[in-house]
Amino acid sequence: MAVMVAFFLPRASDDEQAERLYEALAEFAGCEPAPPGQRVHSIAFGQDGAQWVAEVGEQLSGRRTTQQLRRGELIERTEELSSPTRVLAVYPGTPFVVVTDAQPITGAPSEWANPFTAVPDQVTWFEAPGAQRP
Secondary structure: OOEEEOOOOOOOOOOOHHHHHHHHHHHHHOOOOOOEEEEOEEEEEEEEOOEEEEEOOOOOEEEEEEEEEEEOOOEEEEEEEEEEEEEEEEEEEEEEEEEEEEEEEEOOOOOOOOOOOOEEEEEEEEEEEEEEEO
16 A cells, blocks of 8 residues: 655645645646645656656656567666656646646756656555545
8 A cells, every 4th residue: 555645746835835836837737737635646657668757846767678689588677767857746637747847947958848748557646635544
């Protein structure tokens, strides 16, 4: 069972500011803010042959596994991938929309568009407000 995390956004100092920022970033991304209880903490998705994770507050990270046949033996190599781009918010939808701290929000360059879309293989949700912990 995954540990549920209470909703937060990087750079927000309190819940009220987090709500305003969440709505503003949704407007920037051209999508609807999700209601409490349906907010995304992280997604895992495939992109260009690699598996990536976009987790709110963390840098994008990924892993690419390649297979090569060498002298009749199948050799698997895993390459760790990362991006200095930090995830600010993830909005559910078809596809999901990921907003990062890269241009045009900050001056930080990124190989990722901002926002970018992804179809997740796996989704982790923020804890619903008022949810009782078992």
